[in-house]
Amino acid sequence: MIRKFCALLAFIALSIAVGGMACVTTENAPDTADETDGAT
Amino acid sequence: MSTLPAPRDRPDVASDDDPWRRLPERVALAGVLILAALVYLPTIGFGFVYDDHWTILANGFLRCPGDLGLLLSAQAEELHVVDAFRPTAVLFDVLSYQVFGARPAWHHLLSIALHVGVCAAAWHWLAARGVPVAIRVATIGLFAVLGIHAETVAVVSYREDLLAALFGLLALAAADRAATIRESGAPAWRMGCVVALWQALAAGAKLSAAPIPAVFLALHRVGPWPTRPWATAWRPFAALGLGTAIAIAQQFVVGGGAAPYAGQPGLFAADWSGAEVFATSIQISADVLRQLVIPIGFAPEYADRAAHIDDVATVLCSLGLLLAGAHVAACALQRRAPVWVTVAVATALLWLPTSNLVAMPNLRADRFAYLPSLPVCLGLAVAVLALGRRLARHGPAWLAAVPLVALVVIQGAAAQAAATAYKSDSRLWETALRRAPHSARAHAIMAELITAGLANAEEGAIDPLRRARAEAHCRRARQLAPGDALPRLCAARLAVLDKRWSAAAAGFAEALPLARAREDRILTAWASALLDVPELSYDARRAQAEALAERAVREFPYASEVFAASGRLYHRLGQPDRALALYGRARTLRPERWDVVLWGLELALDLGDSSAAWAIWQGAEDLLAGAEPRRLDAARRRLWDATSLLPHAAPPDLPLGDLADDP
Secondary structure, eight states, X not given: OHHHHHHHHHHHXXXXXXXXXXXXXXXXOOXXXXXXXXXX | OOOOOOOXXXXXXXXXXXXXXXXXXXXXXXXXXXXXXXXXXXXXXXXXXXXXXXXXXXXXXXXXXXXXXXXXXXXXXXXXXXXXXXXXXXXXXXXXXXXXXXXXXXXXXXXXXXXXXXHHHHHHHHHHTTOOHHHHHHHHHHHHHOGGGHHHHHSGGGHHHHHHHHHHXXXXXXXXXXXXXXXXXXXXXXXXXXXXXXXXXXXXXXXXXXXXXXXXXXXXXXXXXXXXXXXHHHXXXXXXXXXXXXXXXXXXXXXXXXXXXXTOTTOHHHHSOHHHHHHHHHHHHHHHHHHHHSOOOOOSOOOOOOOOTTSHHHHXXXXXXXXXXXXXXXHHHHTOXXXXXXXXXXXXXXXGGGTTXXXXXXXXXXXXXXXXXXXXXXXXXXXXXXXXHHHHHTSOGGGGGHHHHHHHHHHHHHHHHHHGGGSSHHHHHHHHHHHOTTOHHHHHHHHHHHHHHHHTSOTTOOOHHHHHHHHHHHHHHHHHOTTOHHHHHHHHHHHHHTTOHHHHHHHHHHHHXXXXXXXXXXXXXXXXXXXXXXXSOHXXXXXXXXXXXXXXXXXXXXXXXXXXHHHHHHHXXXXXXXXXXXXXXXXXXXXXXXXXXXXXXXXXXXXXXXXXXXXXXXHTHHHHTTXXXXXXXXXXXXXXXXXXXXXXXXXXXXXXXXXXXXX
16 A cells, blocks of 8 residues: 555656646746846 | 544545555655655745845844844834744744855745645644544645645745744644643643644734634534534633734734734725725635635736725625525534535634735735635545545546545646746746736836846946836836835836936935835935935035935844945945944845945955955955856956055054954
8 A cells, every 4th residue: 555655646746747847838938037136 | 643533424534445544644644745845846946036035135133133032022113123023933034044044945945844844733633633544645635735835835935824834733733632631730731831832833923823713613613523522622722812812912012003014005905995805805715715726827916906896706706605604604503514614614714814804915915825725625635535435436446546636736736837936036026927917016026126137237238128128117017006116116226227316316205105114225225316416415415315324224223235235325425434334234134245245345445455355355255256247356356456556555443354254
């Protein structure tokens, strides 16, 4: 049962990583050319 | 771990043939905690964003642990100690700064650890309530990866929500344990003290934890899992109430009331009519509930626009919430669907503090849903487990896990995607503008960010496109919120960039009375701009600038920017002793500022003390490695010239070398 649980966790973690990247890349990349942490 | 109660003959409780029951509890807990950490692991590479700048980086109070006693007096508010009405969060920030300095990776790691701690505490509490292991795994697994938590975990300064949840859940777990003690002897008192302490720390981190005593009481009356008789439950309830009262008393001492933002100008919840606030809050509450279940539409910024009581959306949302409330009441009276009643009552109670009953700067933010999302996760967990069991009846056994796994993956992916918005300020406000194009604040701050970037450009090398973009955002902000300070502030900063000093000074003067907070940055920027206003005589400029700088120093003794900018001002005015004292204080309040070191070095060179300048250069070599290359190179060349041409100049009688020491 422990092995199955670990395998399930690994599968979930991988799926989340892939899904997260897919969600991010469906949007246009934001303009970060002026990246600075000064103003706010 | 507690002994699991025997499953009951109900669909919401695991049955004996449930595969989860064969999984050791410790392994199950470790699994969900690892998942909680893994989802937010990428945030370790993120920087400081959003409120981190003024609550962590520029907050000199964190560098003065000897002044922590101020958090118990009204002086804290007078001296503008940031978030003085959240003593637990401030104390935690002081400690974490002393340990990790201003290294963002470590602070993000700490936020992840706190989120993992919250998950562990929630598990602990559910175990103390006797919730079956399958439901615990599903609830905490969902809570660990819930999409709406991205802001809370990814932004360092929002760990106040994490702390409130962590201590609040520890208080609830301790209260449940205390409710099993029948005698009123020493163990009951000891346990009561522990409960009160945890709850005081929770409500002291953020008052979102204030309804926890009510949650404890409600769950003991309506919960599906073991309840305690009032004869033993009243003591922990009283201890929880005492903890909340201690935190509220601290707020009264520091701010003179339970509403810390009450005195700020321009708060929508204070300016709008009661009906408008109610209508807006109803729509927000319904949409947050939707976001908890369907994880789309998260944003770092939501445009605050007054809704009306007769709007179709308000009517529909009110009707939906009213029907849900009526159903919950009917179920509670008939003692049916206890899980649904538990989830609804606990969610409603925990949502109360952030439902705009008390005026706050933001009507809505994802972080407000952190603690209230726990009972929602419990409800979702019971629902998906029931769905899984139904699926497994018509197919292979592994189908039982499919709904839960699918929901965890969807929520986790949404959380990871939402967290990327908080990687840097530019990315954050770019995302904010996409999600909330009608937010004046988003436009104004974007204009300020672009202007700050342009200010570092070489003379005459300002990109006209970026300059136009900054102005466009600034104008749009003014159109959207003509009575707000931020559009005036960004216009004034643009004027500074263009060297239109009169317009800049006028802009800062207009912005100051409209500002909700952080007037220090307006005061110092105004003072600096005034020095160059051509319409004023030199004496008038000098007198006004000095008056503003002194006011800022007096009113904001923990704002590093005040001392750095005021030091620069006195440096320009030819008062080296005052400038040195202010630079020294600025270094103490924010030792990570390389520009203050360069200004101190310039001061030493201006006074002809090349040996002190050399000592400053050598003492801050590590810090200067991160300085802007153009300015660093200019300072290096000046230092080289001074040491070559004036090696034996008589040094002034000033302890300039003090700036070389690491504060």
